[in-house]
Amino acid sequence: MSRIIQKAACVGGGVIGGGWIARFLLNGIDVAVHDPHPEARRIVGEVLDNARHAYRAMMNAPLGPEGALTFHDDLAEAVADAEYIQESVPERLDLKHRVFAAIEAAARPDALIGSSTSGFKPSELQVGMAHPERLFVAHPFNPVYLVPLVEVVGSPVNDEAALSRAMEIQRETGLHPLRVRKEIDAHIGDRLLEAVWRESLWLVHDDVATTQEIDDVIRFSFGLRWAQMGLFETYRIAGGEAGMKHFIEQFGPALKWPWTKLMDVPEMTDDLATKIGDQSDAQSGMHSIRELERIRDDNLVGIYQALKANDWGAGKTLREMEDRFFERAKDSAAAAAPDYAAPLVLHETRVPGDWLDYNGHMTEYRYLQVFGDATDAFLGHIGMDAAYRAPGRSVYTVESHIRHLAETSVDTRLCVRTCVLGHDARRIRLHHEMVDEAGNVQATSEHMLMHVDTNAGKASPLEAPLTDRLARLSRGQRGLTAPAHAGRPIRDIGWPEPV
Missing domain, CATH: 1.10.1040.10 (N-(1-d-carboxylethyl)-l-norvaline Dehydrogenase; domain 2)
Incomplete structure (x- = not known):
C-alpha cells in the first residue's frame, strides 16, 4: 500500500504538538521535531507512551513499524525536507509570524504548512509571507492522536489544490478533516x-x-x-x-x-x-496529568470500539484507519519473503479490557475474531486484496474448529502462527496457533476456506495471484505435519501434486 507522505515536521512539541507527532509516527510517517523547551524530549516521549498504549487497545489491525523520530535544535534543519509541516507554538501572533518566516526560508517550495491555532484566522497568519497560499489552519482537538477531527481553514489567497492535498495527508493518518467554509475567529x-x-x-x-x-x-x-x-x-x-x-x-x-x-x-x-x-x-x-490522560484515552477507545461496531461517526473513521493498517501489514508480509518451511506469523494483537467475560478472561467469540483476523492476514499475504475481490471473487470460511487451551487474560500480547495444511483447486486448509509472549499456546483453530464467485453464488476455482503464491508457499509448507487434533473433514484435503 503506497503512502502519500513519507516525512512531516512538527514545530512545537507540547500538548498539541506532541499529539501531532504521535499521530504521524504511529501511522508510519517520519517526523522531525523542533522545540526549544529543555524538557521537549521527555514530554514527547511521555505523550508517545500514552499514544502507543491507546493504539494497542484501539486497533485490531497490526500497528506496523513506526516512523523515525528525530529532534533538531535548528528549525531550518527540521523542516528542510518535510512534505508537511505542522506549527504548534504558543498563541502569540508575533511569535507565529517569526516561526513562519523561518519555515519559509528553509522549507521545500512544495511543502504544506498547517497551523494548530485555535483562534487566529489564516489571513492573519499569512501576513508577511512570500507564499501565503500554502499556509492554512489545521486545528486539531486534544488528544490529537485519538480525536479524529481537524478543522481545515483557508483564506481567499489559499491554493485549493494545496488544501485538498493537506486533507488527503490528514486522512492518511486517520483524521477526519472538516473544511471550514469561511475563515472566522476560533473556527467552529x-x-x-x-x-x-x-x-x-x-x-x-x-x-x-x-x-x-x-x-x-x-x-x-x-x-x-x-x-x-x-x-x-x-x-x-x-x-x-x-x-x-x-x-x-x-x-x-x-x-x-x-x-x-x-x-x-x-x-x-x-x-x-x-x-x-x-x-x-x-x-x-x-491523579497526575499522565494518569488523567491515560484514563481519558481508555474511555475514548471504549467509545470508539462501540461506534465502530455500528460503523458510525468516529467509529467509521477508526475502521477506515484500521483498514489502512491491515493493508500495510499485508504489504509488509508480502515483501518480507518469510520462511515457508516454518509457520507464518502474520497477525499480532493484544487483549483489551472490553474482550473479557465475567470470569476475567478473554470471552469466546474474541478467539474467533483473532483467528479470523489471522485468516484475513493470510489471504492478504497470498494476494486477495480489494482489486482481486472487485470482480466478485472472494474466499468464505465454510468450517471452523477451535480448541481453548488457556485462560487468556487482559493485556496479553498474542501472535498467531499459521500453517497451510493443504489446498486444492477451490479450497484452502488452514491451522492457527494463538501464542502468548512466553510461547504458551492459548488456543488453536482449523479452518476450511472455499473460493467463491459471489456474483454467481457458488464455489469457483482459485485464480492468480492466489494460485501462484500458494504454489510458492507449497514448497515449504507441505513439509509441515498436520496436527493430530485436526478434524477429519478438514484433514481430508492434502496437497496437490508438485508441478
Whole structure:
C-alpha cells in the first residue's frame, strides 16, 4: 500500500504538538521535531507512551513499524525536507509570524504548512509571507492522536489544490478533516466550546454548581449523545416522529427566555480563579496529568470500539484507519519473503479490557475474531486484496474448529502462527496457533476456506495471484505435519501434486 507522505515536521512539541507527532509516527510517517523547551524530549516521549498504549487497545489491525523520530535544535534543519509541516507554538501572533518566516526560508517550495491555532484566522497568519497560499489552519482537538477531527481553514489567497492535498495527508493518518467554509475567529469547534465554557463560569461564579457537578451533567447526559450524534441530529430525534421542524416549533420560543448569560462574561478575578482551581483539585487532584490522560484515552477507545461496531461517526473513521493498517501489514508480509518451511506469523494483537467475560478472561467469540483476523492476514499475504475481490471473487470460511487451551487474560500480547495444511483447486486448509509472549499456546483453530464467485453464488476455482503464491508457499509448507487434533473433514484435503 503506497503512502502519500513519507516525512512531516512538527514545530512545537507540547500538548498539541506532541499529539501531532504521535499521530504521524504511529501511522508510519517520519517526523522531525523542533522545540526549544529543555524538557521537549521527555514530554514527547511521555505523550508517545500514552499514544502507543491507546493504539494497542484501539486497533485490531497490526500497528506496523513506526516512523523515525528525530529532534533538531535548528528549525531550518527540521523542516528542510518535510512534505508537511505542522506549527504548534504558543498563541502569540508575533511569535507565529517569526516561526513562519523561518519555515519559509528553509522549507521545500512544495511543502504544506498547517497551523494548530485555535483562534487566529489564516489571513492573519499569512501576513508577511512570500507564499501565503500554502499556509492554512489545521486545528486539531486534544488528544490529537485519538480525536479524529481537524478543522481545515483557508483564506481567499489559499491554493485549493494545496488544501485538498493537506486533507488527503490528514486522512492518511486517520483524521477526519472538516473544511471550514469561511475563515472566522476560533473556527467552529472552539466557538461552540466557548459558549458552554462561558455559561459554566457563571454557574461556578454564582455558586449554582461546582466544577465536578458541571462535568457530571455533561458526561452523564448530553455529552454521551453529542459523542455519537452531535447537536442537530440529537434534536431531530427529540422532535419525535414529526422531526426537526416540530422540535423547532416546540422549543424555539425558549430562545427568547433569559436562560443564559452568553452575552455577558464574569470577570476572571483572583477569587473566581481560586474557586475554580480549588474545586478542580478536589475533583481530580488525586491523579497526575499522565494518569488523567491515560484514563481519558481508555474511555475514548471504549467509545470508539462501540461506534465502530455500528460503523458510525468516529467509529467509521477508526475502521477506515484500521483498514489502512491491515493493508500495510499485508504489504509488509508480502515483501518480507518469510520462511515457508516454518509457520507464518502474520497477525499480532493484544487483549483489551472490553474482550473479557465475567470470569476475567478473554470471552469466546474474541478467539474467533483473532483467528479470523489471522485468516484475513493470510489471504492478504497470498494476494486477495480489494482489486482481486472487485470482480466478485472472494474466499468464505465454510468450517471452523477451535480448541481453548488457556485462560487468556487482559493485556496479553498474542501472535498467531499459521500453517497451510493443504489446498486444492477451490479450497484452502488452514491451522492457527494463538501464542502468548512466553510461547504458551492459548488456543488453536482449523479452518476450511472455499473460493467463491459471489456474483454467481457458488464455489469457483482459485485464480492468480492466489494460485501462484500458494504454489510458492507449497514448497515449504507441505513439509509441515498436520496436527493430530485436526478434524477429519478438514484433514481430508492434502496437497496437490508438485508441478
